[in-house]
Amino acid sequence: MKKMLPESELARDERFVRTKIEDRIFDPRGPKIAQRNTGPARMGVDRPAAGERSRSLMHGIFVGEIQALEGAGRTCYDFDDDTAPFQLKLDMARQCWDESRHCEISVKLGDHMGTEIGEYTESTFLFAAACNPDPVFRLCGVNRALEGLAIDVFSSMKEFGNESGDPILEFCEDWMLADEVTHVKMGSDWLRRLTETDPDRRERALEFQRTVDAIFNLGGFRGEDDENPIQLARDFRRLAGFSDDENDSLAALARESTEQAREMAAMATAALDASAQGS
Amino acid sequence: MTEQTEPRAPFAPWDRRELPGLFSVEESARRVGNYKWAEMRLFEVLGGWVATVPELDVKLVLGRHTYHHAWHAELWHKRLPELREMNPDRLTMPPNDEFVTFMEAVREPEAPEHTIEKLVGVYRVLIPRFIAVYTYHLNATSRITDAPTIRSLTFALQDEFEDWRDGEMLLQSLIDTDEKVDRAGRRQAALEKLYLASGGIAGAGSLGSHPAQEVGVR
Amino acid sequence: MTRITVTPNPFTLVPYDVGEITALVEEAAALAGLPPGVDIDLTVDEELFAPLTGHMSDVVDGRVVLWISGGNFEDNRRPCHFSADQARVDLAVMMLRANDRLSDDFAAAPPDAELSRGERAAWDTYAVGRARALGIDVRRPRQLYDFRLQHGFTDVADAAFDRCWEARSITWDGIREICKETGATDRAPSKVPVDLLRQK
Numbered sequence: 001m002k003k004m005l006p007e008s009e010l011a012r013d014e015r016f017v018r019t020k021i022e023d024r025i026f027d028p029r030g031p032k033i034a035q036r037n038t039g040p041a042r043m044g045v046d047r048p049a050a051g052e053r054s055r056s057l058m059h060g061i062f063v064g065e066i067q068a069l070e071g072a073g074r075t076c077y078d079f080d081d082d083t084a085p086f087q088l089k090l091d092m093a094r095q096c097w098d099e100s101r102h103c104e105i106s107v108k109l110g111d112h113m114g115t116e117i118g119e120y121t122e123s124t125f126l127f128a129a130a131c132n133p134d135p136v137f138r139l140c141g142v143n144r145a146l147e148g149l150a151i152d153v154f155s156s157m158k159e160f161g162n163e164s165g166d167p168i169l170e171f172c173e174d175w176m177l178a179d180e181v182t183h184v185k186m187g188s189d190w191l192r193r194l195t196e197t198d199p200d201r202r203e204r205a206l207e208f209q210r211t212v213d214a215i216f217n218l219g220g221f222r223g224e225d226d227e228n229p230i231q232l233a234r235d236f237r238r239l240a241g242f243s244d245d246e247n248d249s250l251a252a253l254a255r256e257s258t259e260q261a262r263e264m265a266a267m268a269t270a271a272l273d274a275s276a277q278g279s
Numbered sequence: 280m281t282e283q284t285e286p287r288a289p290f291a292p293w294d295r296r297e298l299p300g301l302f303s304v305e306e307s308a309r310r311v312g313n314y315k316w317a318e319m320r321l322f323e324v325l326g327g328w329v330a331t332v333p334e335l336d337v338k339l340v341l342g343r344h345t346y347h348h349a350w351h352a353e354l355w356h357k358r359l360p361e362l363r364e365m366n367p368d369r370l371t372m373p374p375n376d377e378f379v380t381f382m383e384a385v386r387e388p389e390a391p392e393h394t395i396e397k398l399v400g401v402y403r404v405l406i407p408r409f410i411a412v413y414t415y416h417l418n419a420t421s422r423i424t425d426a427p428t429i430r431s432l433t434f435a436l437q438d439e440f441e442d443w444r445d446g447e448m449l450l451q452s453l454i455d456t457d458e459k460v461d462r463a464g465r466r467q468a469a470l471e472k473l474y475l476a477s478g479g480i481a482g483a484g485s486l487g488s489h490p491a492q493e494v495g496v497r
Numbered sequence: 498m499t500r501i502t503v504t505p506n507p508f509t510l511v512p513y514d515v516g517e518i519t520a521l522v523e524e525a526a527a528l529a530g531l532p533p534g535v536d537i538d539l540t541v542d543e544e545l546f547a548p549l550t551g552h553m554s555d556v557v558d559g560r561v562v563l564w565i566s567g568g569n570f571e572d573n574r575r576p577c578h579f580s581a582d583q584a585r586v587d588l589a590v591m592m593l594r595a596n597d598r599l600s601d602d603f604a605a606a607p608p609d610a611e612l613s614r615g616e617r618a619a620w621d622t623y624a625v626g627r628a629r630a631l632g633i634d635v636r637r638p639r640q641l642y643d644f645r646l647q648h649g650f651t652d653v654a655d656a657a658f659d660r661c662w663e664a665r666s667i668t669w670d671g672i673r674e675i676c677k678e679t680g681a682t683d684r685a686p687s688k689v690p691v692d693l694l695r696q697k
Contacts (some may be wrong), residue, residue, distance in 0.1 A: 001324070001327055001328075001331070001386055001387060001388070001389040002389065005327075005330050005331065009330075009331070010330050011330065011331050011332055011333040011391035012333050013333045013334065013335060017574040017575070019576065023576055024576070027546065027576065027577065028510050029510050029511070029543070029544050029545070029546055029567075032510070032544040033544055033545065033546070033549070036544070036697060037693065037696070038545075038549055038693065038694060039689045039693045039694075040689070044689075045614070045646045045647065046614060046687035046688065046689050047689055048549065048551060048689065048691075048693050048694045049548050049549055049550045049551055049566075049694070050643075050646055051639075051642055051643040051646055052547065052548040052550045053548040055548070055639070055642075056547060056548040066335075066338065069329055069338065069339075069342045070329050070330035070338075071330075072326065072342075073325070073326030073327060073328070073329035073330060073341070073342065073345060074326065074327055074329075074330055075326070076322060076323045076325075076326030076327065076345060076349070077323045077324060077326050077327025078327070081368075086319070086352075086356065089319075089322075089323070089349070090349050090350075090352070090353050092326070093322050093326060093345045093346045093348075093349030093350075094346055094349070096326050096329065096342045096343075096345040096346055097342060097343050097345065097346030099342060100338075100339045100340075100341075100342030100343045101343075103338075103339050103342070104339060111638065112638075112642065113638075113639075113642045114636055114637075114638035114639025114640070114641065114642045114643075115639075116636075117335070118574070119573055119574075120547075120573050120574070121573070121574055121576070127330075164645075164646050164650075165649050165650050165651075166645070166646075166650050167650060168650075
């Protein structure tokens with residue numbers, strides 16, 4: 001079996017339909033919606049389409065967990081003993097178990113919310129972020145950036161569960177949150193150990209992490225305002241080992257992304273209007 | 280004057296453990312190093328296969344089993360220094376080249392349509408062999424002097440039995456045509472021949488009957 | 498004779514077909530038992546996509562006035578593509594509620610924009626349950642979760658859901674009773690208007 005599996009070869013059954021992130025970015029309705037008041041994007045029972053938003057996010061979490069499981073599994077296989085220490089691979093194997101469990105939890109939560117597997121499309125850019133040939137970069141991209149995002153997502157869902165009085169959602173998200181804090185710590189610990197004598201490699205890995213972070217801030221998906229569906233979970237991030245500086249940096253990046261999304265939407269709307277007038 | 284406690288035997292009447300065992304410290308360590316190598320190769324490929332199997336239930340089971348075998352490798356890694364092998368990597372090796380060939384063949388299937396081949400290799404060939412070799416070690420080694428190995432073997436065997444059952448049930452549910460029965464049979468036969476050529480997870484004498492191994496403690 | 502109007506005509510942002518939608522509206526009206534001769538105006542907000550979904554059913558001057566997010570008609574697995582199956586479900590529910598409004602049982606019901614979220618969830622459940630009885634392929638767990646979000650995750654709420662789901666005849670007063678029973682009435686009013694998505 002070859003090493004370094006590309007995202008195009010991720011195996012799925014017929015229920016899963018893949019889309020590219022560009023499909024959403026270039027959807028002509030995007031700029032129109034960006035100019036409208038569709039209410040706070042932050043999850044809440046009194047927000048428009050609360051049920052549908054939470055179902056759609058839950059399915060997104062589910063496919064994300066599958067990719068996280070696949071990513072951890074590939075890290076067990078892709079590197080020989082010289083490139084990735086035995087203990088690192090043990091930690092990745094442990095992460096496989098955790099992510100497998102998260103898939104199971106997500107499936108049950110999907111049942112609870114009335115979602116079906118494959119009801120929504122899947123984007124594989126999460127696995128793509130895990131495809132780096134350098135194990136240190138992979139740890140930064142997956143265990144610090146993506147698992148950090150998972151902390152934010154699960155914290156937001158947990159809050160939603162609490163606000164809506166849903167004991168099952170709150171319970172499950174809290175358990176998964178505990179695991180994600182562990183995963184981030186694993187990533188932080190290994191980053192430190194593997195780059196102890198190579199600060200340049202560490203800096204490049206952290207740069208890769210910032211790139212992945214930026215992708216997931218796209219369109220204002222994450223931030224600290226009501227217009228961000230996912231809220232930055234500073235307390236849990238701190239517990240996971242992110243410094244206040246790192247969290248502040250991420251928040252600033254998120255604000256920048258939200259602003260960029262607004263500007264792009266305005267530009268696109270203007271372009272569409274000009275084109276309509278011209279024709 | 281304080282009351283004298285009546286002396287009791289150090290081994291309770293129902294504790295029938297005896298001192299002798301078939302394995303010396305070195306022999307136990309050699310085997311443990313072989314186990315560790317095999318468990319490592321197994322957990323790596325189970326993890327690698329997760330992304331290549333389209334069946335959702337198989338994906339999740341492989342994810343769980345990856346950790347089981349990684350943990351066994353860790354148990355063996357920790358046991359080695361206790362068996363006077365201060366450099367665990369030195370003994371972490373296959374018993375011979377034939378076993379390497381066997382493991383490469385187990386790990387070889389990649390395509391999404393080869394889930395049966397992947398699972399047969401692990402759950403009908405390799406894991407039953409783990410069960411056999413661990414059971415032999417459990418029964419053959421000294422229950423008193425090699426108690427820590429026995430404890431790890433007991434934990435590992437619990438996982439091996441459960442994993443074997445999980446995998447076998449998945450296979451039975453996947454093999455639903457005569458053609459698939461034939462595929463599974465061909466795969467199993469091919470791998471068993473390679474395994475036979477290697478002598479086993481611990482090489483020749485994996486399941487005993489090797490005169491040089493019998494070291495009694497008198 | 499019933500006149501059906503679909504807006505926009507034609508669609509410009511998504512490739513939805515007005516003729517196909519009109520036929521589905523007619524089918525839903527017949528299924529719901531809408532009296533002949535009642536005109537139907539359907540506005541599809543083609544700017545909206547999932548998960549910004551929602552629909553509203555009102556009766557104004559004897560006409561059925563419906564609004565629906567374009568996301569409701571969209572195939573979740575093929576963005577920008579129309580799903581007749583999804584449209585069939587939502588249109589059936591909308592027509593059943595519109596038909597309720599035409600009856601004396603719901604004469605006192607305020608317009609959709611003034612319903613509380615609890616009242617809307619209960620009424621929707623009553624409509625979806627009837628749609629199922631009429632042969633429409635609906636998903637009970639989905640409706641249950643939406644009901645619970647507005648009425649609570651309690652045994653009382655689940656029992657109320659079951660009654661709404663199985664009922665073949667409820668009045669507006671009955672809807673309000675359910676909301677009192679589950680405590681939905683006691684929830685603080687939402688700061689976000691229920692018809693926010695309809696506002697442009």
